[in-house]
Amino acid sequence: MNKIEQHLKHHKLRITQVRLDILRYFQNHKTALSHADLEQHFSKHFDRVTIYRTLTSFLENGLIHKIPDDSGIAKYALCRHDSIAHSTVDEHVHFKCKNCGKIECLHALEIPKLHLPKKYKPESANLLIEGTCALCNA
C-alpha cells in the first residue's frame, strides 16, 4: 500500500481510482482548487458527479477543507492534521492573491483567539487575507 492509499485508509475511505487520482492532484498543488479546476483536469476520466461526490467524501472525512471566498466559488485544500474529524485546532489563515487569483493555506499562521461578548459561542472562524503573493512580488 502506498502513501496515498494509506492516507485514504486512515481517513476511513475505501480506495478507488478517482479518490487516488484526485488526492494525488491535491498533493501536487500548493494552492487551493475549485470543483471547476478538477473538472477541467479530469474531464476525460471522470464525470462531474463523480468528482463532486469525491470532494464531498474528502470533506466529510477530514481530508480537505473548504476555503471561503467572496467570489462565491468554493475552493478546497488539503488538511495538514491527521484527525478524521474537522477540528478548530487546524484553523489557519488563507491568502488570496489579487494578481494571480491563487488561494494558499498559510498553515503556520493560526487564527488569533478573539474574545467574544458574553454568551456567544464560536464554532468556526475564517480569515482570508487579500493582497499579492510571494511569486507575484518576486
Ligand SMILES: [Zn+2]
Ligand atoms: Zn500571485
Ligand SMILES: [Zn+2]
Ligand atoms: Zn487552508
